[in-house]
Amino acid sequence: MGERMIKLENLTKIYHSGKEELCVLEDVSLQLPRGKFTVLLGPSGSGKSTLLNLIAMLDKPTHGKIFIDGQEITALKSEAARSAFRLKKIGFVFQFDGLLPEFSLLENVEMPALMCGNPDKKQAQKLLESFGLGSKIHKLPADLSGGEKQRASIARALRNNPPLLLADEPTGNLDAQRKLQVFEDFARMSQDGLTIVMVTHDIHAADYAHNVFNLEQKKLVQVK
Numbered sequence: 001m002g003e004r005m006i007k008l009e010n011l012t013k014i015y016h017s018g019k020e021e022l023c024v025l026e027d028v029s030l031q032l033p034r035g036k037f038t039v040l041l042g043p044s045g046s047g048k049s050t051l052l053n054l055i056a057m058l059d060k061p062t063h064g065k066i067f068i069d070g071q072e073i074t075a076l077k078s079e080a081a082r083s084a085f086r087l088k089k090i091g092f093v094f095q096f097d098g099l100l101p102e103f104s105l106l107e108n109v110e111m112p113a114l115m116c117g118n119p120d121k122k123q124a125q126k127l128l129e130s131f132g133l134g135s136k137i138h139k140l141p142a143d144l145s146g147g148e149k150q151r152a153s154i155a156r157a158l159r160n161n162p163p164l165l166l167a168d169e170p171t172g173n174l175d176a177q178r179k180l181q182v183f184e185d186f187a188r189m190s191q192d193g194l195t196i197v198m199v200t201h202d203i204h205a206a207d208y209a210h211n212v213f214n215l216e217q218k219k220l221v222q223v224k
């Protein structure tokens with residue numbers, strides 16, 4: 001298994017649309033240790049989401065290999081195998097909370113555990129309490145503020161206790177105060193052993209992270 005949580009080996013991603021080719025990542029290699037908070041910066045369109053989606057197995061690289069927690073995920077052949085691995089190992093937080101509107105916060109957070117055949121609403125409740133949402137567990141997402149919804153979506157991503165949390169611009173939708181709160185939460189969670197990779201174009205996030213990379217010209221450049 002080793003100490004590395006993520007290993008990228010000669011990763012290249014080329015999008016094809018008609019005759020056009022767009023190379024977004026070119027021969028990127030990288031290793032990230034466990035229990036660190038890594039921030040991935042870069043302007044809009046530089047390929048941040050592309051990279052995160054490849055790590056989350058939401059898309060496939062054109063060339064190269066990806067290892068997570070010792071498993072080569074690019075070698076997983078079936079969608080069933082990828083889903084099972086994702087459900088156990090990866091929590092994903094999107095820019096927009098992605099909560100299911102017709103379910104309460106508690107039901108939303110419980111969903112990943114249900115999908116794993118491992119339901120326990122007490123755990124979901126505890127998790128929501130740890131994000132300061134204990135009094136809101138029976139509310140629908142529409143009855144919450146943007147910051148509350150985003151915290152609930154982080155709680156949901158953590159429900160199956162994954163070793164890896166991926167977040168794509170999770171604060172894109174929040175005011176400055178709420179934004180810093182999320183960065184602080186992520187820094188604290190990585191102290192507790194969680195590996196976190198967060199994509200953002202907010203330079204302030206760098207202050208909270210162990211590692212910072214810039215995605216520029218199809219390459220990752222470490223700046224912290």
Ligand SMILES: Nc1ncnc2c1ncn2[C@@H]1O[C@H](COP(=O)(O)OP(=O)(O)O)[C@@H](O)[C@H]1O
Nearest residue numbers: 015017024042043044045046047048049050051
């Ligand atoms: N599915 C796709 N097909 C073709 N081009 C894409 C696709 N997804 C993203 N792109 C292009 O790849 C580049 C990187 O996109 P993206 O990874 O979303 O950047 P970022 O998240 O840094 O804003 C952009 O030019 C975007 O238009």
Ligand SMILES: [Mg+2]
Nearest residue numbers: 048049050168
């Ligand atoms: Mg993006």
